Structures are given as C-alpha cells and as structure tokens.
Amino acid sequence: MAWLDELKLNVDARVAVIHLATIDEEEALRTLSGWSQSSRWPAGMGLITWDIGDQFRHLREPAVTFSKLAATPETVLDIIDDYKGSATFVLKDFHHFLEHNRRVSRMLRNLASRLPFRSETVNIIITSPQFALPVELRHDIPTIDVGKPDGKQILELLDRETRSTRALDNATHGLRERLVESALGLSIVEAGRAFRKAIVVAGGHGLDERSVRQVLNEKRHIIRESGALELYPYTGSMNNVGGLGALKAWLDQRQEAFSQDAREYGLSMPKGVALIGIPGTGKSLCAKVTAGHWGMTLLRMDVGAIFSGLLGSSEQNIREAIRIAEVIAPCVLWVDEIEKAFAGSMGDSGTASRVFATFLTWMQEKTAPVFVFATANNVRRLPPELLRKGRFDEVFFLDLPTHGERIKILEVHLRERGYTMLSQRFNLAAVASATEGFVGAELQALVNDAMFPAFRDNRRELETEDLLNAAGEMVPLSASHQEHIEQLRTMVRTGQARNASDDRNSLAAS
Numbered sequence: 001m002a003w004l005d006e007l008k009l010n011v012d013a014r015v016a017v018i019h020l021a022t023i024d025e026e027e028a029l030r031t032l033s034g035w036s037q038s039s040r041w042p043a044g045m046g047l048i049t050w051d052i053g054d055q056f057r058h059l060r061e062p063a064v065t066f067s068k069l070a071a072t073p074e075t076v077l078d079i080i081d082d083y084k085g086s087a088t089f090v091l092k093d094f095h096h097f098l099e100h101n102r103r104v105s106r107m108l109r110n111l112a113s114r115l116p117f118r119s120e121t122v123n124i125i126i127t128s129p130q131f132a133l134p135v136e137l138r139h140d141i142p143t144i145d146v147g148k149p150d151g152k153q154i155l156e157l158l159d160r161e162t163r164s165t166r167a168l169d170n171a172t173h174g175l176r177e178r179l180v181e182s183a184l185g186l187s188i189v190e191a192g193r194a195f196r197k198a199i200v201v202a203g204g205h206g207l208d209e210r211s212v213r214q215v216l217n218e219k220r221h222i223i224r225e226s227g228a229l230e231l232y233p234y235t236g237s238m239n240n241v242g243g244l245g246a247l248k249a250w251l252d253q254r255q256e257a258f259s260q261d262a263r264e265y266g267l268s269m270p271k272g273v274a275l276i277g278i279p280g281t282g283k284s285l286c287a288k289v290t291a292g293h294w295g296m297t298l299l300r301m302d303v304g305a306i307f308s309g310l311l312g313s314s315e316q317n318i319r320e321a322i323r324i325a326e327v328i329a330p331c332v333l334w335v336d337e338i339e340k341a342f343a344g345s346m347g348d349s350g351t352a353s354r355v356f357a358t359f360l361t362w363m364q365e366k367t368a369p370v371f372v373f374a375t376a377n378n379v380r381r382l383p384p385e386l387l388r389k390g391r392f393d394e395v396f397f398l399d400l401p402t403h404g405e406r407i408k409i410l411e412v413h414l415r416e417r418g419y420t421m422l423s424q425r426f427n428l429a430a431v432a433s434a435t436e437g438f439v440g441a442e443l444q445a446l447v448n449d450a451m452f453p454a455f456r457d458n459r460r461e462l463e464t465e466d467l468l469n470a471a472g473e474m475v476p477l478s479a480s481h482q483e484h485i486e487q488l489r490t491m492v493r494t495g496q497a498r499n500a501s502d503d504r505n506s507l508a509a510s
C-alpha cells in the first residue's frame with residue numbers, strides 16, 4: 001500500500017507528526033494495527049488512539065487502560081508530551097481543533113520539532129477526512145493521502161463481506177470482477193455498505209448480475225451526494241448523433257487508443273477534447289454517447305458544486321473529483337460549461353484561479369485513462385491558456401448544422417419516435433430548407449411540436465406538412481447569436497479549432 005510505505009518512510013526519517021488524509025479512518029487504523037503486529041514495528045512501541053469520545057486507548061494492549069482523561073486538545077498534547085515510553089499516537093478528527101485554536105496548532109508545531117530529539121520514539125498521526133491542514137502547519141506536518149481503495153482492496157473487502165453469507169458461492173464467470181469494478185471510486189465503508197445491501201436484496205440466491213447494477217446504483221447516489229461528480233448511466237450510441245462527421249470519426253479513432261496494445265505501439269493516451277458551440281448543437285449529447293460508444297463510465301463534473309462551499313473548500317472539491325475519476329478510470333470526465341468554472345464567475349477570483357491551476361496541472365500530468373470532455377458555449381469567458389495547443393488533444397467547433405446534417409438530425413429524431421422508411425414517407429429536404437439556422441435541439445423540438453396536431457387529428461401519422469408548419473412557428477436561437485457564431489468560425493479559420501462537421505470541412509476545402 002503506497003500510503004503505508006510513505007508513512008513508514010516518514011517515521012524512519014524521524015518525522016514525528018504526520019497528517020493522514022482519509023475518509024476510511026477505520027480501514028486506515030486496521031492497516032496501522034496490522035503493521036503494529038508485524039516484525040517491522042519497533043519493539044516495545046505502543047499504538048494508542050485518541051478521540052473525544054473514547055479518549056486514549058491502547059490498541060496493541062487493550063488490557064492497559066489510560067488513567068488520564070483528556071477533555072481538551074491542549075491536555076491531549078500535554079499528555080503526549082509527558083509520555084514516558086515509546087508510542088505512536090493516532091489522534092482522530094484532530095483537525096477540528098487546529099482550524100480555530102492557535103494555541104493547539106502552536107503546541108503541535110512545537111511537538112513536531114521537539115519529539116524527534118527524544119530518546120524514546122513518540123509519533124503523532126492525525127487522521128482527518130480533509131486533505132489540507134491550516135497553512136501554518138503545512139510546512140511542519142506532511143500530509144499523506146490515503147486515497148480511495150484500489151481494485152485489490154475492494155476485492156479483499158468483497159471476499160470478507162461474502163465469506164460468511166456464501167453469497168458468491170454460485171457466482172457466474174467474471175461476476176466478482178464486475179462487482180469490484182462497480183464499487184471502484186467508493187470508500188471501504190461505502191463499498192462495504194453497498195455490498196451488504198446487495199447481499200440482503202439477493203437473499204438466498206446469492207449475488208448475480210442484478211447485484212452489479214444495484215452496487216452501481218448505490219455508487220451513483222453516493223457520488224452525487226458526496227461530491228461534485230455525477231455518474232451517468234450509458235446512454236445512446238453514435239447513431240443518435242446526426243451530422244458532426246469529423247468529430248465522430250475523430251472520436252472513433254481514439255477509442256482503441258486506451259488499450260495496452262496502443263501503449264506498446266507507442267500511441268500516447270488520449271487526454272481529452274473540448275467542444276465549443278452555441279447551446280443546442282449537441283455538445284452534451286456527444287459526451288454522453290462517446291462514453292456509451294467506448295463502453296466507459298461517464299462522470300459529469302458539477303462545476304457549481306465545486307464552488308458551492310457546501311461540500312468543502314473548492315480546491316479540496318476539485319482534488320476529490322479528480323481522485324474519484326482516477327479510481328473509476330477508464331472513464332470519460334465531462335466538464336459541462338467549463339467557462340463557468342474558469343472564468344472567475346464562481347467564488348472569488350483567487351480561488352477560481354487556484355482551482356483552474358489544479359485542473360490544468362492534472363490534465364498536463366495525468367497518466368490514468370480519464371478522458372476529459374469539456375464543453376463550452378462562450379469562449380470569450382475562457383482563459384486562453386485552457387484551449388492552448390497541447391492542453392486538449394483537439395478543440396472542435398460545433399457550427400450550425402448544414403442542410404445535409406439537418407436531414408440527418410431530423411432522421412434521428414423521427415426514428416426515435418418509431419418512424420421508418422423515412423425517405424419515402426417524408427420530404428426531409430424541404431424541411432431542411434425551411435430550417436436554415438436551426439440547431440439540433442431545435443430540430444428535436446420541431447419534431448415534437450409537429451406531433452401535437454397529428455395526435456389531435458385522430459392520432460394520425462406525422463406528415464411533412466406538420467414538420468413545415470412547426471418550422472414556420474419557430475425562430476432559431478442562432479438569429480440572435482450571429483456575432484458569436486462568426487467569432488467561433490474565426491477560431492476555425494485561424495487554426496485554433498476544427499470544425500466538427502464533415503460537410504463544412506469539405507465546403508471550406510472546395
């Protein structure tokens with residue numbers, strides 16, 4: 001376990017006070033306890049925990065009781081300072097006392113510099129669910145991030161949870177792996193709860209494919225409640241997208257590039273793509289179907305929640321979101337309306353730029369197969385460095401659909417409503433001619449609007465006339481966005497972005 005190695009290294013280097021950032025406190029304690037039973041644990045050293053409820057407790061020798069009560073954090077540190085013998089103290093939730101109590105934080109810093117010089121080894125480990133300690137402590141107290149459990153730990157947990165109930169005795173081939181995968185991204189406590197619920201629901205039958213869906217569902221709830229990410233179920237396929245041929249072909253080529261084969265061939269791991277365009281041009285649709293097409297989990301980052309202050313500090317939220325995405329990887333991380341996050345409209349501008357910097361650095365350095373799918377309506381509000389070459393693998397502009405693309409989009413939505421043999425049944429070329437300037441969302445709305453009169457008229461089948469009438473009643477949004485669209489087209493002309501449409505690319509080439 002990487003964090004335990006890091007901890008041992010710090011202890012060996014006589015770093016006396018260490019902050020362990022974990023939401024799985026019990027699991028971390030179990031690991032520490034395991035270490036304390038091993039031969040690598042210094043002889044005679046105690047392992048003692050403290051929390052405000054249970055006070056001091058000896059983990060290695062439960063029979064030994066602590067006579068002193070420590071009701072205040074100052075007393076806790078005094079007792080540790082006076083401790084005769086060698087011990088590692090684990091202080092639970094101690095970060096609460098550090099935020100507002102200067103005396104406690106000063107005492108801790110004093111101990112951090114004094115303890116390494118005592119003849120008997122005394123260490124302090126502070127466990128907390130937060131990543132960042134108050135600024136004045138960060139220099140003296142290193143933070144070790146326990147991170148989320150990996151597949152191996154989740155597998156051990158699954159085996160622990162199912163051993164007594166024998167819920168996996170009749171498991172089909174690969175079920176254990178799928179259950180583990182469905183719980184990746186959860187903490188040990190959360191994954192344990194999800195598995196136990198699945199065992200209860202499965203009853204005497206044991207776990208099966210339905211349990212995988214149930215654990216995934218549980219994960220969807222937990223991820224939504226606990227952070228700025230939302231887990232989307234697989235939706236649609238590339239067939240649900242009309243037009244945008246250049247973008248679809250580009251995405252199709254990237255699909256294989258996440259494989260081991262691609263690494264061995266020398267292809268670099270795709271980083272991500274940015275889609276820009278006015279509302280309704282299909283940016284979100286593409287994010288959803290790409291994840292479905294690639295068979296990857298889709299995570300949507302809620303930019304508002306990152307900055308809301310309800311969850312924690314914005315920097316901590318973005319780090320947590322990144323961490324979850326990396327554990328769930330391979331996945332598509334969809335950052336919707338990225339301009340909202342990074343244009344300084346959320347939170348104060350200092351916070352926004354720190355969050356931005358964290359995100360950019362991660363994008364630059366990431367090695368996990370997390371494909372960032374950023375979508376934006378308004379580039380004017382985006383910091384130029386975000387779209388700089390090399391940040392994303394490609395920046396695409398989703399222009400207004402051409403005549404041919406409008407036909408394809410209309411076909412998608414008519415097919416979704418059960419209509420077939422479209423070219424015999426409708427004159428879609430006429431509808432496309434009547435919908436110059438319409439975006440995909442408006443064409444979808446048009447098909448929907450056109451169905452109302454047909455439904456009222458004895459539920460008859462939809463006709464071209466209905467579509468033309470509905471078109472006549474709509475004013476496309478593009479009418480009021482001409483200047484904005486022209487600005488985005490300039491990005492294509494100057495090589496800052498590529499047009500997502502095959503039709504437009506061939507028009508430009510001819």
Ligand SMILES: Nc1ncnc2c1ncn2[C@@H]1O[C@H](COP(=O)(O)OP(=O)(O)OP(=O)(O)O)[C@@H](O)[C@H]1O
Nearest residue numbers: 240241242279280281282283284285409440441444
């Ligand atoms: N190219 C397209 N092909 C088929 N349907 C489309 C297309 N573009 C848009 N649509 C339809 O319009 C709906 C809304 O589009 P979408 O939300 O993807 O647009 P967007 O560009 O992300 O808009 P916003 O910026 O407002 O989020 C889609 O769910 C889809 O039904």
